Amino acid sequence: MKVIIAGAGSVGRSIARELSSKSHSITLIDKETQAMRVASVPDVDWLLGDACDPQALAEAGIDDCDVIVAATGDDKANLVTSMLSKLVYGVPRVIARINNPRNEWLFDENWGVDVPVSTPRIMTSLVEEAVSEGNLVRMARFHRSGTSLYQTHLTDSAPVVGMSIGEVILPPGAVLTTIVRDGNPLNAERDLTLEGGDQILLLVSEEAEPDLDLIGQLMGADLTGEDSSTED
Known part of the structure; x- marks a missing residue:
């Protein structure tokens, strides 16, 4: 299974580490240089780029992606990434992290989200x-x-x-x-x-x-x- 994870913070890296251990093909994408901690999860592909940018998503291989996980600490970025992934590229499964419970009502099929995940909830x-x-x-x-x-x-x-x-x-x-x-x-x-x-x-x-x-x-x-x- 090919999975793209947007957001290479502790949450994104943990997901990538777990999935890569199960032999899935993983790409981690983050726009911040300091997030490129390649040695922390060496068995996945890393990409410096903005997951809200269609060009960056294309470079990450979204055309043949099975699942995308929008796991940044920014709800707005997660929503935009989800919408692009589902409505533009037709990714079969879109999972989005909700950081602020007040934003939960936005994370639905209208924004391309199949599975919203709210840690506080x-x-x-x-x-x-x-x-x-x-x-x-x-x-x-x-x-x-x-x-x-x-x-x-x-x-x-x-x-x-x-x-x-x-x-x-x-x-x-x-x-x-x-x-x-x-x-x-x-x-x-x-x-x-x-x-x-x-x-x-x-x-x-x-x-x-x-x-x-x-x-x-x-x-x-x-x-x-x-x-x-x-x-x-």
């Missing part, structure tokens, strides 16, 4: 997940489909405890996908009985989100974390 979700017993928390939103991943930990008094998964009737558009019990993920088989302490993972379509209160009641959970999800 990820950290918030992880904190909420750690203290979420009795709460229904949105952990991720899959941007293209509008479907969201929710999770909760069942209390002993949750209405579904003692029921088999096949007996749990969820609203249309909501699917119980996985149970995590004692640290082990379990397939949501119809005859699996739910227990107190189980971590429940549910996929909820955009159309089913008005029924979140009902889903929470079934799981014995209050709705929280509505604005604390990661985006995919």
